[in-house]
Amino acid sequence: MSLREIVATNLRHMRHAKGLSQEELADRAGINRNYVGMLEREEHAATVDMLERIATILDIDPMEFFRKSS
Amino acid sequence: MSLREIVATNLRHMRHAKGLSQEELADRAGINRNYVGMLEREEHAATVDMLERIATILDIDPMEFFRKSS
Secondary structure, X not given: OOHHHHHHXXXXXXXXXXXXXXXXXXXXXXXXXXXXXXXXXXXXXXXXXXXXXXXXXXXXXXXXXXXXXX | OOHHHHHHHHHHHHHHHOOOXXXXXXXXXXXXXXXXXXXXXXXXXXXXXXXXXXXXXXXXXXXXXXXXXX
């Protein structure tokens, strides 16, 4: 499982846990609305700057994006 | 401390721990030689694809890039 896949899976899971749509998350994080969807579909490799912004909105440690499901 | 700074600090530390120069690490990871230096100088936001390649060469879990020093 690639790191991009792990990020996509974790992002979707944590976004749902907060009850946010892709658009809501993007708007709150101040990032492009398409960007969140591209990350969740593994079409784009997230940068650390974007992961930091998203983590702030989701109120998580950025390390959680890289956590492999057990 | 921004996530970009945390990545830069951890990357430099872990690269030194393996006794690799920026150029050696870049060559082994198959990435541009300038890229590693740019990450360590916080001039560029690493993508997860690049962190994954570098982590493989350094033999670490990619989560370690985001670990805050205690």
